[in-house]
Amino acid sequence: MPTTVPLLITDSCCDLSTDLLAGRGITVLDYPxxxxxxxxxxxxxxxxxxxxxxxxxxxxxxxxxxxIPIPTYTEAFRAGASVGRPVILLGLSSALSGTFERALMxxxxxxxxxxxxxxxxxxxxxxxxxxxLLVLEAADRIEAGASVDELAAWLDPARVTVNAYFTLxxxxxxxxxxxxxxxxxxxxxxxDIKPVLRIDETGALVISEKLRGRRKSMAMLADILARRVDGxxxxxxxxxxxxxxxxxxxxxxxxxxxxxxVIVTEVGPVIGSHVGPGMLAVAFLGAEx
Numbered sequence: 001m002p003t004t005v006p007l008l009i010t011d012s013c014c015d016l017s018t019d020l021l022a023g024r025g026i027t028v029l030d031y032p033x034x035x036x037x038x039x040x041x042x043x044x045x046x047x048x049x050x051x052x053x054x055x056x057x058x059x060x061x062x063x064x065x066x067x068i069p070i071p072t073y074t075e076a077f078r079a080g081a082s083v084g085r086p087v088i089l090l091g092l093s094s095a096l097s098g099t100f101e102r103a104l105m106x107x108x109x110x111x112x113x114x115x116x117x118x119x120x121x122x123x124x125x126x127x128x129x130x131x132x133l134l135v136l137e138a139a140d141r142i143e144a145g146a147s148v149d150e151l152a153a154w155l156d157p158a159r160v161t162v163n164a165y166f167t168l169x170x171x172x173x174x175x176x177x178x179x180x181x182x183x184x185x186x187x188x189x190x191x192d193i194k195p196v197l198r199i200d201e202t203g204a205l206v207i208s209e210k211l212r213g214r215r216k217s218m219a220m221l222a223d224i225l226a227r228r229v230d231g232x233x234x235x236x237x238x239x240x241x242x243x244x245x246x247x248x249x250x251x252x253x254x255x256x257x258x259x260x261x262v263i264v265t266e267v268g269p270v271i272g273s274h275v276g277p278g279m280l281a282v283a284f285l286g287a288e289x
Contacts, residue, residue, distance in 0.1 A: 003083070003084070003085050004085075004086065004147060004148070005085065005142065006085070006086045006087070006088050006142055006146075006147070006148045006151055007025075007027065007079065007080040007085050007086065007087045007088070008024075008025065008026050008027070008088055008090070008135065008138055008139055008142060009026070009027040009028075009029065009076050009077075009087060009088065009089045009090070009091075010026060010027070010028055010029070010089070010090050010091060010131065010135045011028065011029045011030070011031060011068060011091045011092055011099070012028055012029065012030045012031050012268060012270055013031065013091070013092040013097075013127055013128060013131055013268075013270050013271060014028065014128075014129075014131045014132040014135050015128045015129050015131075015132050015238055015265055015266065015267050015268050015271060016028075016132040016135065016136070016265060017265050017266065020132075020136065020263065020265060024136075024139045024143075025139070025142075026135060026139055027076055027079070029068050029072050029073065029076060029091075030068070030072075031065050031066065031067070031068055031099075031270045032065065032066040032068075033048075033053075033063055033064075033065055033066075033269045033270060033273060034063060034064045034065070034066065035048060035053065035056060035061060035063045035269070036056065036061055039066070040269070048269070050241060050266050050267075050268055050269065050272075051241060053241075053268075053269045053272060054240060054241035054272060054277040055241075057272070057273075057276060057277055058277055063269065063272075063273040064273060065269075065270050065273050065274070067097065067098060067099045067102055068091075068099050068102060068103075069102075070102050070105055070106045070109070071106075073089075073102060073103050073106030073107075074106045074109050074110055076089075077089075077106060077107060077110040077117075077119050078110055078113070078114075080117070080119070081110050081111075081113070081114040081117035081119060082114065084116075084117075086118035086119075086120070086148035087117070087118065087119045087120065088120045088122060088138070088148060088151060088152065088155075089103055089107075089119075089120070089121045089122060090122055090124045090131065090134060090135055090138060090155070091103060091121075091124060091131075092124070092126075092127050092131065093123070093124055093125050093126055093127050093131075093199070093203030093204070094123055094203065095125075095202050095203040095204040095205075096127055096203065096204065096205065100121070100123065103121045104121050107119045107121050118148060120148065120152055122152065122155055123159075123203070124159060124203070125159045125160060125199070125201070125202070125203035126159065126162055126164065126199060126203065127164070127199060127203070127205070127271065128164065128166075128238055128267060128271045128281060128283075129164065129236040129237075129238035129265060129267070129281050129282075129283040130162050130163075130164030130199055130281075130283040132236055132238075132265065132283065133162055133164075133234065133236050133283040133284070133285070134155075134158065134159065134162050136234065137158065137234070137285070138151060138154075138155065141154060157288075158285075160201055160288050160289050161230070161285050161286060161287070161288055161289075162199075162283060162284075162285060163198075163224075163225075163228050163229075163282075163283065163284050163285070163286040163287070163289055164198060164199045164281060164282070164283045165196055165197070165198050165208065165220075165221050165224050165225070165281065165282055166196070166197045166198070166205075166221075166275070166279060166280065166281040167194050167195065167196050167197070167214075167217035167218065167220070167221060167279070167280050167281075168194065168195060168197070168275055168276065168278060168279055169194075169214070169240075169242070169276065169277060169278020169279070194210075194211050194212070194213060194214055194216070194217035195207050195208075195209065195210050195211075195217075196208045196209035196210075196211065196217055196220050196221065196224075198289070199289070200289060201288075201289050208224075214245070217280075218245065218248065218249050218252065218280060219252065221249060221252075221253075221280065221281075221282050222249065222252035222253050222255075222256055222282070223256075224282075225253055225256060225257065225282050225284055225286075226256035226257075228284075228286035228287045229256075229257060229260075229284050229285070229286045230285060230286045230287055231285065232260060232284045232285030232286065233259075233260055233261060234260065234261050234263065234284075234285075235253055235257055235260050235261070235262045235263070235282065235283070235284045236263050236265055236281075236282070236283040236284075237249055237250045237253060237262060237263065237264045237265070237280070237281065237282055238264075238265050238266070238267045238279070238280070238281040238282075238283070239264070239265075239266060239267060239279065239280050239281070240266075240267040240271070240272045240275065240276065240277050240278055240279035240280075241266075241272075241277045241278070242277070242278050242279070242280060243264075245278075245280055246264050246280060247264065249280055249282070250262050250264050253282060257284075260284075267279055267281065
């Protein structure tokens, strides 16, 4: 018998641990990661653990990522359409990946098979723990009984109230990805520049601040949160194989966030391939970006 409970689908760029996902009924589609010339699937640290991934990167490996295949999307969409269940996909921002277009193509394929299906591919405008936060908030609303229409109506404005700020251990991976010039990367390394980046209103990653030193950049993340947070009861702190710094940052956040639930989670190989080890991030509901 058909069910009206929405099937929520996301991808492994959400950087949510298996513990955070447990029991929520969320389907996570995995991006392939190419490491040392071998394609791995970024499935919650399997078969390559996050720690081993970052260890190889620190040793000089240059990982890359591939798009989620269209058949992966079609299989996930069919799981809902075949039983008359509405589907909502919240994936990586289209400003950061072309995979969004593949999801749209997969939707059309499944709709041709199931003309009455309700499949909504929603532009999340988010990435990493920001996407993860949006997914968790959506899951809460499904659990509370929200219909697919109610969920879609909430998501439209909610996407840009998710605030996400990041800092990096090194500029090298931004240089490799073409986001900054070779000269800027060298100068930044010499001056110990630690950029603070944010996700803007279009879902793109942009530089917000440039600070000298790791501690200053961490303090800036906590200070920005204190200025912009707006009643969110859940805050995510993400890290790329930097657990001690993540706990320090979480402590700073707790001092500024009242009774919010501050959750520390690992940043996986997909995002890690583009920003490198040592990334720290905060994601929270706040002022519209």
